[in-house]
Amino acid sequence: MDIKSSGSIPTRRAPEEWFTGTVWQDPIIQAPSPARLISVVVHFEPGARTAWHTHPLGQTLYVVSGAGLAQVWGEELREIRAGDVIWIPPGEKHWHGAGPANSMSHIAMQEALDGNAVEWMEKVSDTQYSGTE
Known part of the structure; x- marks a missing residue:
């Protein structure tokens, strides 16, 4: 058994090449x-989001607080809120993040296949984020 004490793993800034806006990870x-x-x-933070990406074994998101947006490639923009559970199937190209006026926090859970849990792609454009594309 391995117990990590609260606060023993520092918060980190999410990498700019995979995110737009200010994003923190615990x-x-x-x-x-x-x-x-x-x-x-x-x-x-408001307006922040992931780049488009996929997961080889899928991903589950549990929205802890706030309101945000999520989208699957080629589908309509969806609103997500605290308490929502989102399942993204393996290989499904998608993005998720905060809404334009609200912050949002979620727990992301995924499994790695051969050591890889995510494939990052292009950033979400402002028109994609606003749902005008």
Whole structure:
């Protein structure tokens, strides 16, 4: 058993190449092999969002606070709120983040396949984010 004490893992700024706006991450777990679970609390400031991406084994999001947006490639923009649980199937191209006027925090849970849990792609444009594209 391994117990990480509260506050022992520092908050980190999310990498600019994968996110637009100010995003903070609080790691929960990156389980050692043979387990594959990776989980993190992600805090998005208003207007902040991920780039388009996929997960080889899918992803579950649990919205902890605030209001945000999520979209699957080629589909309508969706609103997400505190208490919502979102399942993204393996290989589905998508993005998620805060709404334009509200912050949003979610717990992201995904499994790694051969050490890889995500494939990052292009950034979400402002027109995609606003739903005008």
